[in-house]
Amino acid sequence: MDTLAFPDPLIDDVQRLLALQRYAILDTPMEPAYDELADMAGHVCAAPVALVSFLDRERQWFKAAVGLEVRETPLDQSICRYAARQTGVFVVPDLAQDARFAHFDIVTQEPPMRFYAGAPLVTADGYVLGTVCVLDYVPRLLAPRLQELLLAIARQVIRLLELKRANERQGHMLVELEEARRQMAVLAHTDVLTGLANRRSFTDRLRQELALLQRGGEPACLLMLDVDHFKRVNDVHGHHAGDMALQHVATLCREVFRAADVVSRWGGEEFLALLPATQVEQAQAVAQRLHAALAARPVPGIEPSLVLTASMGLSPFDPQRPLDITLRHVDAAMYTAKREGRNRTVVA
Structure with a gap:
């Protein structure tokens, strides 16, 4: 069994999870924008399986999944948590030949996964939330140019998350503005002391x-x-x-x-x-x-x-x-x- 455990220099299990919570992405419904990015990653890397994966406290959860039916797996079965420690793309040419992963379910089950490549999802303040990753049923490599494209797709996922936060903040601001307008309208027609009409x-x-x-x-x-x-x-x-x-x-x-x-x-x-x-x-x-x-x-x-x-x-x-x-x-x-x-x- 591998011995990797949180906290880690890039994925501190307190601050990182707080950063993940700020985006409020976990357990949200699947969305076309994320599905399209996962599909693009699979297409670019010619891989049958592509995921947008977020690392929670005890699980990895998939916001988008191409070629895979499950929506989450236990964290101790996650290759993505290793990819989250890298500054670039984490590539495993043959999972069955790597002692860290040979015992994982995705490697021992039928049909077994053999290849993995994952680009970390890094926020502007340096927290790694998960990965965009691709998997294949055969051992292989990933060309440097394709690794660059996978990193570019990961950056697009972060931009989507930031856009979601911005939209939510704007939504809250609009609600607060409407409430302020309502209160001003009430004040304009109400005597402050008695609450009666002015x-x-x-x-x-x-x-x-x-x-x-x-x-x-x-x-x-x-x-x-x-x-x-x-x-x-x-x-x-x-x-x-x-x-x-x-x-x-x-x-x-x-x-x-x-x-x-x-x-x-x-x-x-x-x-x-x-x-x-x-x-x-x-x-x-x-x-x-x-x-x-x-x-x-x-x-x-x-x-x-x-x-x-x-x-x-x-x-x-x-x-x-x-x-x-x-x-x-x-x-x-x-x-x-x-x-x-x-x-x-x-x-x-």
Whole structure:
């Protein structure tokens, strides 16, 4: 039995395997590009068997195999691991006459292999991943020019591997870019603190709703709320607590309003909601539910307990009015609620 064992100067069994893993080639499906290179190697060298072989920890695995049915063999039956130690083509004219290989299965089985030539697959950083090799059933030699061509084919295999890595990196970059674009689109339409629609995107949605109403859509309502005494929250509890209070209001809005409703942070401590297909009486019921939710649930994480109230203005979304007039009406109704004692809803 031969005594060759890893690690080896050219095929260190730790760094080399890490290099092999970076290419993620093992156990991938057969591909025409690799099959064509193996076929070319067999044709150039006039050999019936040609392989693109990678040396794993305990096996050699064939990415391409011409003239051979198996896809892998044990590493202790690998001639390629000897070829991986060479800087040039490793040639064995007669395997049966070489004590290192005469006992290998491919030599003792029928029909026996007798000739081997393998060119190492060497990465740019010097790691040998495997070989491009050819085998024959008769003893023979391989002319120097053919050895050069076999080395050239091995270099093409490395280029394919590098191209695969480059394509995968590009694919990952495209995925990351698309995710970044998606996040930017979300940020462009979302208030960072509350996660609700921001003023710009909500205004666009209001224009769309106005166009629907002008074409005969179902009545809609606007509800504007302002957190009462918000300056006091910041002064007494700090600005961090103020942020938590606004997030709490946003959470309650998500729970109280319907999925079809659109809620925005209109600015500062003001929120504005669009309730499509909603009559004023239905919108008043929604406002009362929101008042009740604020009263029943203090802002979490703040001591002493902080219970918020809000002044709300409610207005039908009149398709005959310009949008800015409708917004003034609902804003005026909200300020009327504040003047009348806060923590109430006033209909414009």
